[in-house]
Amino acid sequence: MSARPDVVERWSGVNAGQDEARRLRLAGHAGDPAEVADADAVSGTPLKFRVARRAPSRPHLQPRAVGEAVNAVAAAAAAVAEVDAPPHAATHQPRLRVDNVSLDYRVDRRSIRATHQVAFDVMPGERFVLLGASGCGKSSLLKAVGGFLPASEGRILLDGQPISGPGPDRMAVFQEFDQLPPWKTVLDNVAFPLTASRKLDVAGARLHAQDWLARVGLAGFAGAFPHQLSGGMKQRVAIARALAMSPRMLLMDEPFAALDALTRRRMQEELLALWEQERFTLLFVTHSIEEALHVGHRILVLSPHPGRVRAEFNAQGLDGAQRLALGQRIEQLLLET
Ligand SMILES: Nc1ncnc2c1ncn2[C@@H]1O[C@H](COP(=O)(O)OP(=O)(O)OP(=O)(O)O)[C@@H](O)[C@H]1O
Numbered sequence: 001m002s003a004r005p006d007v008v009e010r011w012s013g014v015n016a017g018q019d020e021a022r023r024l025r026l027a028g029h030a031g032d033p034a035e036v037a038d039a040d041a042v043s044g045t046p047l048k049f050r051v052a053r054r055a056p057s058r059p060h061l062q063p064r065a066v067g068e069a070v071n072a073v074a075a076a077a078a079a080v081a082e083v084d085a086p087p088h089a090a091t092h093q094p095r096l097r098v099d100n101v102s103l104d105y106r107v108d109r110r111s112i113r114a115t116h117q118v119a120f121d122v123m124p125g126e127r128f129v130l131l132g133a134s135g136c137g138k139s140s141l142l143k144a145v146g147g148f149l150p151a152s153e154g155r156i157l158l159d160g161q162p163i164s165g166p167g168p169d170r171m172a173v174f175q176e177f178d179q180l181p182p183w184k185t186v187l188d189n190v191a192f193p194l195t196a197s198r199k200l201d202v203a204g205a206r207l208h209a210q211d212w213l214a215r216v217g218l219a220g221f222a223g224a225f226p227h228q229l230s231g232g233m234k235q236r237v238a239i240a241r242a243l244a245m246s247p248r249m250l251l252m253d254e255p256f257a258a259l260d261a262l263t264r265r266r267m268q269e270e271l272l273a274l275w276e277q278e279r280f281t282l283l284f285v286t287h288s289i290e291e292a293l294h295v296g297h298r299i300l301v302l303s304p305h306p307g308r309v310r311a312e313f314n315a316q317g318l319d320g321a322q323r324l325a326l327g328q329r330i331e332q333l334l335l336e337t
Pocket residue numbers: 105106107112113114132133134135136137138139140141287305
């Protein structure tokens with residue numbers, strides 16, 4: 001059985017009803033006309049959220065959240081630009097399923113619970129954000145998905161298969177600037193995983209790496225060493241190194257948190273531009289609400305230590321006012337607990 005968050009909320013823009021109905025159909029739901037109509041009815045309003053207490057498992061696939069529907073922003077405009085739907089519209093199977101996962105650390109014969117019965121799905125091509133206060137277990141979840149931390153309860157499935165350890169199908173980018181081996185040139189840093197995983201031979205890997213360096217704007221730095229780069233440039237190398245592997249999932253743990261505000265914003269834009277080209281599946285950890293809203297299609301809010309699912313939001317298709325309101329709602333949620 002999956003986790004049962006105390007509160008599950010779903011927000012969406014004016015076209016949310018159709019999205020909801022489509023998601024229900026794609027999720028293999030029976031397609032009860034009453035339920036679809038219920039979902040479509042939501043689309044007539046500028047912005048609504050629905051609250052469910054003790055929602056059943058897989059809350060975001062539930063057809064009818066129990067409880068009230070509340071207008072959140074009276075002034076929200078009717079027209080919301082059609083957004084790029086992630087390619088998951090074409091498939092049922094989640095790329096990643098985190099099913100009721102609890103994570104524990106053993107310290108001095110004591111067990112420290114990092115997350116408690118967390119459940120969520122990430123669809124192929126989706127940008128999914130884990131958001132929560134410091135210590136709520138975001139990084140632990142990422143480590144578990146990366147195969148570095150076994151679940152003490154629940155399952156983690158990648159394309160339907162339980163993960164059994166780290167693999168080149170999940171590449172990670174961390175916050176720390178020292179994630180690049182300093183003795184390797186920028187080119188070798190990007191090429192190394194390609195040869196180590198036997199995806200390409202040395203010549204092929206170097207060509208592919210050079211191509212990826214060009215895509216992140218570092219074509220002229222192939223021969224440089226990491227210590228000769230700025231923080232933002234190092235993160236670009238780390239992103240190139242990860243995406244060059246065409247991973248099934250890109251895992252990012254606060255990748256821009258150590259950058260200045262301007263560079264951080266630029267890097268977010270660059271990441272989104274790369275996503276437009278590649279449509280990779282992204283699991284992104286942050287404690288910044290603004291960043292979560294900017295980067296995520298969906299945002300999972302975790303409660304403080306040990307992390308449980310607090311709420312899940314669809315952040316697609318929101319206009320400025322709606323985005324602001326959602327940010328305020330998330331902030332309120334994070335402060336509540
Ligand atoms: N290696 C470890 N050994 C013991 N406990 C750990 C270890 N790593 C994390 N923890 C504990 O697990 C809990 C979750 O930590 P985690 O780093 O996953 O949280 P987080 O949400 O990513 O925090 P932050 O935003 O500050 O990075 C915390 O209580 C932390 O002390």
